[in-house]
Amino acid sequence: MIRVDNITKTFPGAERHAVDRVTFNVNEGNICVFAGPSGCGKTTILRMINRLIEPDEGEIFINGENARTMNPATLRRTIGYVIQQIGLLPHRTIEQNVAIVPGLLKWPRDKTRKRVLELLEMVGLDPGEVGRKYPHQLSGGQMQRVGVARAMAADPPIMLMDEPFGAVDPIVRVRLQDEFLHLQQAFKKTICFVTHDINEAIKMGDYLVILNAGRIIQMGTPIEVLTSPADAFVRDLLGDDRGVKILDLTRSGSLMEPANALPESPGRNGCTVQAVQPVKIALEMMMKKNADQVGVCEGETIVGILTWNGIKEHINRVSGDGS
Amino acid sequence: MDIFMDSLLRRAPGYLPEHLQLVIIPMAIAILISLPAGIIVTRPGYRRYAEKVMALFNTAQTIPPLAVIAIFFPFLGLGYGPAILALTIYALLPIARNTIAAISSVPEDVKEAARGMGMTPKEVLFHVELPLSVPVIMAGIKTSAVLTVSTAVLAALVGGKGMGAVIFAGINFFRPELILAGTIYIGMMAVILERLISLAEYMLVPAHIK
Numbered sequence: 273m274i275r276v277d278n279i280t281k282t283f284p285g286a287e288r289h290a291v292d293r294v295t296f297n298v299n300e301g302n303i304c305v306f307a308g309p310s311g312c313g314k315t316t317i318l319r320m321i322n323r324l325i326e327p328d329e330g331e332i333f334i335n336g337e338n339a340r341t342m343n344p345a346t347l348r349r350t351i352g353y354v355i356q357q358i359g360l361l362p363h364r365t366i367e368q369n370v371a372i373v374p375g376l377l378k379w380p381r382d383k384t385r386k387r388v389l390e391l392l393e394m395v396g397l398d399p400g401e402v403g404r405k406y407p408h409q410l411s412g413g414q415m416q417r418v419g420v421a422r423a424m425a426a427d428p429p430i431m432l433m434d435e436p437f438g439a440v441d442p443i444v445r446v447r448l449q450d451e452f453l454h455l456q457q458a459f460k461k462t463i464c465f466v467t468h469d470i471n472e473a474i475k476m477g478d479y480l481v482i483l484n485a486g487r488i489i490q491m492g493t494p495i496e497v498l499t500s501p502a503d504a505f506v507r508d509l510l511g512d513d514r515g516v517k518i519l520d521l522t523r524s525g526s527l528m529e530p531a532n533a534l535p536e537s538p539g540r541n542g543c544t545v546q547a548v549q550p551v552k553i554a555l556e557m558m559m560k561k562n563a564d565q566v567g568v569c570e571g572e573t574i575v576g577i578l579t580w581n582g583i584k585e586h587i588n589r590v591s592g593d594g595s
Numbered sequence: 596m597d598i599f600m601d602s603l604l605r606r607a608p609g610y611l612p613e614h615l616q617l618v619i620i621p622m623a624i625a626i627l628i629s630l631p632a633g634i635i636v637t638r639p640g641y642r643r644y645a646e647k648v649m650a651l652f653n654t655a656q657t658i659p660p661l662a663v664i665a666i667f668f669p670f671l672g673l674g675y676g677p678a679i680l681a682l683t684i685y686a687l688l689p690i691a692r693n694t695i696a697a698i699s700s701v702p703e704d705v706k707e708a709a710r711g712m713g714m715t716p717k718e719v720l721f722h723v724e725l726p727l728s729v730p731v732i733m734a735g736i737k738t739s740a741v742l743t744v745s746t747a748v749l750a751a752l753v754g755g756k757g758m759g760a761v762i763f764a765g766i767n768f769f770r771p772e773l774i775l776a777g778t779i780y781i782g783m784m785a786v787i788l789e790r791l792i793s794l795a796e797y798m799l800v801p802a803h804i805k
Binding site: 322324345346347348349350353355357358359360361362363365372373376406407408422423432 | 709718723
């Protein structure tokens with residue numbers, strides 16, 4: 273869907289490349305997260321995809337078409353764009369803000385209006401309540417929702433999101449992340465997502481691109497990156513709780529021992545988790561109930577058992593350094 | 596009292612249309628020049644000049660109006676034309692300065708989002724930059740108009756006529772009632788013009804500020 277081929281960008285007067293020979297692909301329907309410290313080039317990469325910045329070298333292909341050959345304004349109208357500062361037009365109402373891209377594409381008025389109402393509802397806002405308000409009358413969380421709705425207005429297949437949930441408090445951020453992942457399950461957009469928050473990267477990403485000083489340090493699925501960080505930089509970025517993060521991404525079902533192999537009846541004390549729930553939940557339950565094992569269910573039936581020792585062995589195995 | 600009422604109601608009003616011309620013509624020319632100029636110097640390609648232009652205008656603004664007329668007198672001589680020219684130059688400054696300041700202060704994130712959504716530079720100018728700049732540009736026009744009303748009095752010194760003729764006649768012939776009458780009309784004109792522009796401003800400013 274998006275193919276970035278060996279792009280390099282140096283800003284005038286800068287000593288080193290902002291982006292240095294970066295190559296990657298983003299598959300259709302995936303969220304590709306670019307993570308790294310500030311100044312690592314992640315935002316520059318994003319802005320090169322919709323040509324707000326032109327690469328010095330290298331090519332970007334969108335749906336097989338070279339971005340350089342497309343009209344920048346036309347290109348941008350087919351790519352949703354969300355930035356941390358949101359950038360709602362302060363002199364336009366919420367409805368008018370969401371209707372900007374349909375307006376640029378000259379959609380008929382009633383089609384635009386229907387779409388706007390649908391989008392506001394989709395992102396969890398009441399169109400009757402906020403539709404006619406101006407951006408400054410909204411809370412930070414509401415504005416972020418409007419930003420997402422506006423980017424999705426013309427139903428672009430591709431979205432670029434630059435720290436879209438960066439400006440809200442942690443509680444609202446988690447809620448927005450969850451809601452967005454929920455929407456993504458339905459819409460399957462191809463998304464490039466920039467964040468400096470590694471937890472957000474692991475949570476949102478189907479695929480991670482870890483950057484430092486303009487270069488790609490490591491690429492892979494979150495679990496690949498967590499289980500085998502390429503170097504000390506990535507290990508530092510992931511933090512000291514790498515093992516726990518792995519447990520957050522591991523389903524209980526994948527670590528359990530099947531129920532029929534066990535002599536003892538599992539799930540005593542009613543202590544069970546669903547097979548699809550992360551191992552972290554099972555751990556939490558063990559600690560609460562002071563148990564060393566929990567039953568693993570699929571729906572109502574117990575299919576296996578997850579033990580404390582089993583989890584410990586798994587962490588030792590995947591993080592590789594016995595920590 | 597009778598002499599004063601006579602000055603106020605019979606002598607001075609005749610000079611009003613002249614004075615109004617001395618305000619409206621320079622204002623119209625000044626707006627037509629400084630709005631486009633302000634827009635041009637804030638375009639990305641010329642942005643580095645914006646600050647220099649601002650500095651120039653700020654300096655020019657500190658020159659007293661009498662000095663402006665005095666500077667042009669040797670080149671342009673006396674009369675209506677030179678007065679209009681001097682007043683135009685003086686009226687240009689606040690409008691150009693405010694236009695540049697207003698457009699430069701449109702938040703970068705709003706412009707970035709507008710570009711990122713696929714607005715062309717022209718669409719960004721007309722849908723984002725100008726609407727958000729209206730209040731400050733209108734403030735500049737207001738300052739300029741009020742300034743021109745009072746500066747236009749000096750036009751009489753170079754033979755430009757207007758209400759200045761009444762006031763200076765009062766000074767020269769020691770007729771305080773003429774000075775007073777002229778001053779009252781100048782004051783009224785300034786207030787009425789200010790109110791009119793405020794009304795236009797109210798109709799033009801984006802709704803979120805109201």
